[in-house]
Amino acid sequence: MDNQAFEMHGENLRSASHGKQWPQKEERKGGWSLMKVFLVCLLACVITTAIGVLILSLVYVNNPPFVRDTDGGDKGASSSNPEEKSVDVKFQFLNHLGKSKVYTYPGGEIQWARFRNDVNEYLSDEEMAFGKSINNHRSKMTFGTLRIKSKGLRAPHWHFNANEHGYLLQGTAWVGVIGPDDSVVTTYNVTAGQVIFFPRNTVHWIKNVGPDECLFLLFFTTHEELQTLDVDDAFFSTPEDIAARALQPQGGVNFIRTFKKQAEDQAVNLPSNLNELVQNATYVQSPDNLVWQYFYDLKGSAEYPFPGGIFQWARYRINGTGLNETERIFSESLNKHENTLTLATLRIFSNGLGQPHFHFNANEMGYVISGCAQVGVILSGVTASFNIGIGDVIFFPVGTQHYIKSVCDEDLLLILAYSTGNQLETLRMKDYFRRTADHILAQLFFKQQAEFKNFP
Structure with missing residues (x-):
C-alpha cells in the first residue's frame, strides 16, 4: 500500500516553490517534530537491543555451552542445531576417568564415573554423554576410585540406594561391616587383588593399615545419583538431647556437647594430630564364616x-x-x-x-x-x-x-x-x-x- 502521508507532505513542498511561501518558522517546527520522533524510536531500539544482548550474555555465563539437555533424555550423538557441539557416540560407552574432577579430603581422594542429577556438575560433553548413557540404559552401575593415604580412614558410612563391590588394586586395609543385627560386627584385613562387598544400608569403614597408599576400584549398584550418609554427619544432625539419650554416655548431654564438627568434609579422614588421639589400635580378624560374606580372594x-x-x-x-x-x-x-x-x-x-x-x-x-x-x-x-x-x-x-x-x-x-x-x-x-x-x-x-x- 502507498504511503498517503508521504504524498501529501510532498505536495505541500512543491506548492511552496511555485506559490505563496509558508512561514519559515512553521516549516522548521514541522521538520523538528519528525526528527524528534525518529530519534526517540532510534534510542528505544538501541536500548532494547542492549538489554537483549545483556540477558543472552548472562544466560551463556550461567549455562556452559556443553549443558544443553536438562530433561535427562537421550538425544543421541548428533544435534539438529549446527552451532551445538556434536559428541562422538563412543562416549556413551567410554569415560576418561583421569579427566574427571578429583574430590580431595584430608585422608585421600575420590573420582567418579557416574550419572549426576545436576548437569552443571559434569566437566564436559563427553562426561555427560557417559553419565546419561548409564542412566538411560538403567545399568544399575556407578564406578569410582578411592585413594586412602597411610593411616587414613574412609569414615564409617552407608549407602541408601546401592550395594558396593570393591577391588583393592594396591595397599593393605582393615575393613569393618555392621550388619542388620547390631550384635554382629565383621572385621577383616584385605590386600591387593582381593574383593570387598558391602550390602546396601550396612555401616562400613575402610582403614589403611599399611605404609603405602591404598587404591580401591569401586562399583555401586545404582545408575542414579549415589546416596550416602557418613556417621559423623548423622551424629551432628541429631539433636543433642536425643543423641545423649540414645548413646547414654557418662556426663550425658554435656559430654555430647564436647563433640566439635569439622569445618571440612571428613569423608576420607586423617587428623593432623592422629597420634595424640589414638594410642592403641587393634585390627581383629573375624571368623571365616562371617568374613566370607563380605570378602573374596579373587587373586x-x-x-x-x-x-x-x-x-x-x-x-x-x-x-x-x-x-x-x-x-x-x-x-x-x-x-x-x-x-x-x-x-x-x-x-x-x-x-x-x-x-x-x-x-x-x-x-x-x-x-x-x-x-x-x-x-x-x-x-x-x-x-x-x-x-x-x-x-x-x-x-x-x-x-x-x-x-x-x-x-x-x-x-x-x-x-x-x-x-x-x-x-x-x-x-x-x-x-x-x-x-x-x-x-x-x-x-x-x-x-x-x-x-x-x-x-x-
Whole structure:
C-alpha cells in the first residue's frame, strides 16, 4: 500500500516553490517534530537491543555451552542445531576417568564415573554423554576410585540406594561391616587383588593399615545419583538431647556437647594430630564364616583360560561343585542380597582377543588397570569403535555385542563388573554362527550353503 502521508507532505513542498511561501518558522517546527520522533524510536531500539544482548550474555555465563539437555533424555550423538557441539557416540560407552574432577579430603581422594542429577556438575560433553548413557540404559552401575593415604580412614558410612563391590588394586586395609543385627560386627584385613562387598544400608569403614597408599576400584549398584550418609554427619544432625539419650554416655548431654564438627568434609579422614588421639589400635580378624560374606580372594581364585587370555571370577554359581566352604559362603551371600554384582579380572595377552559376545542378563562396566586395547560396540542403531588405556572406564549395555582386542606389547588387564547376582549368561559370535543352520546363513548372506563348512 502507498504511503498517503508521504504524498501529501510532498505536495505541500512543491506548492511552496511555485506559490505563496509558508512561514519559515512553521516549516522548521514541522521538520523538528519528525526528527524528534525518529530519534526517540532510534534510542528505544538501541536500548532494547542492549538489554537483549545483556540477558543472552548472562544466560551463556550461567549455562556452559556443553549443558544443553536438562530433561535427562537421550538425544543421541548428533544435534539438529549446527552451532551445538556434536559428541562422538563412543562416549556413551567410554569415560576418561583421569579427566574427571578429583574430590580431595584430608585422608585421600575420590573420582567418579557416574550419572549426576545436576548437569552443571559434569566437566564436559563427553562426561555427560557417559553419565546419561548409564542412566538411560538403567545399568544399575556407578564406578569410582578411592585413594586412602597411610593411616587414613574412609569414615564409617552407608549407602541408601546401592550395594558396593570393591577391588583393592594396591595397599593393605582393615575393613569393618555392621550388619542388620547390631550384635554382629565383621572385621577383616584385605590386600591387593582381593574383593570387598558391602550390602546396601550396612555401616562400613575402610582403614589403611599399611605404609603405602591404598587404591580401591569401586562399583555401586545404582545408575542414579549415589546416596550416602557418613556417621559423623548423622551424629551432628541429631539433636543433642536425643543423641545423649540414645548413646547414654557418662556426663550425658554435656559430654555430647564436647563433640566439635569439622569445618571440612571428613569423608576420607586423617587428623593432623592422629597420634595424640589414638594410642592403641587393634585390627581383629573375624571368623571365616562371617568374613566370607563380605570378602573374596579373587587373586587367589581359580583361573579360567580362553584362547588369548585368562578370567578370574568373584560370582554366584548355581552349581557350587568345586567351591570350597569359604567360596560357597561368598557365592550364597551375593545371591541372597538384591541387585548385587559379579566381578572378574580379565587378562588379555598382547594381540589377544576377547571375541565378540553379549550378555543376556547383565550390563557390563570395566576399568583398565594396565595395557591398551581396541574396543568395538554394536547395539541397535549404534556402532562404535575406539581405543582404551590405563584409567579408562568402559560400559556395555545388556544385549550389546562387544569385543576387546589387546594392541600393546604388554598384557591388557581389566577389572569388570556385571549387573547380576545370578549366574552370568553369555553368548559368543562363534557359538551363534555355529548353531545357526547352514541353509539359513546361505539365504541371509547370499552365499553357497557349502561355503559355511569353512567355519570350524
